[in-house]
Amino acid sequence: MVPAIETQNLLKEYGDLRALDELSLRVEEGEFFGLLGPNGAGKTTFINILVGLARKTGGDAYVFGHDVVEEYQQARNAIGLAPQEFNVDRFFPIREVLMHKAGYHGISEDVAARRAEEALERVGISHKADERFDWLSGGMKRRFLLARALVTDPDLLILDEPTAGVDVQLRHDIWAVIQELNEEGTTVLLTTHYIEEAERLCDRVAIVNEGSILDVATPGDLMDRGTDTIYVTVGTAVAATPAASAGVAGAGTTTIESGHLAGEDRLVALDGVEDVTLEDGRLAIRADDGGARTPAVLNVLEEVGHEITDIEISRTSLEEVFVEMTNEKRSDREGIEA
């Protein structure tokens, strides 16, 4: 199957700055794919090259097999773009703006009129069809950008931070619309700063930093790589070492006074367990794949005679993994430069 997006060693330089540093990526048809990265990572530059708004310095980029430079029109016709910026013609009613957009992509006037109506309906602003963009509220402007991306009935929908600065209700409405489109077969490429958005919507995500891809995986796989914490409340009192009470991993975290937790040495020796501390009176056992380690942890505690009164497993969030990955990259670079 031809991928929806394929880039090979895509390079974009602005003078000395490499906005994209030989970035290779493949997004399959029908996927809901997320690009995550800090400000300036190169996400918008990547999108701009796909839609012909920026010219690549090197490498190749294809949309449904069409070279984005050599076969610009075919590639562009396959894409519906909702950009970050409000770059909308402000002098016409929004229905007409949609019809002009469809016309530009070779769609006949009657089909364009129907598509415009459907797109406005889909995003919930058909009652504003005869108003100008400037007269819409901020939330409606976001909805309109999505409608404009949909009016050409694209096979690939590209959304550059579609929910930046919108309220919770609108965010959920936008999620519902794009999820429905994806279920109907539209490939979606989404950039976002909201990790929750990526976790909830994306089949796979690429973590982008300084123009390169650090990793591509499902949100679940990425989260599995982080360290989870198993919180266990035991009936027996456990003493903390006063000297360490300033905390090693945050407020309320203390190390356990030597000899004050029966079975501590056995817990620490378990596969995957990194350390055991006290957090607000509960045992906090840091372990990779916390869910899988919990039975062994509980066995040890029970065998040495603790009464277990409560258990909670706190999974690493995608956000923590993301921050860790992008920080590692930064400290690698600083290490080299030092």
Ligand SMILES: Nc1ncnc2c1ncn2[C@@H]1O[C@H](COP(=O)(O)OP(=O)(O)OP(=O)(O)O)[C@@H](O)[C@H]1O
């Ligand atoms: N026209 C331009 N001229 C010079 N530098 C540019 C230009 N456009 C982007 N850059 C630089 O390229 C890098 C990547 O920018 P880009 O906008 O693609 O990042 P981004 O990941 O989309 O960031 P954000 O999340 O803030 O939107 C940044 O260092 C940016 O300053």
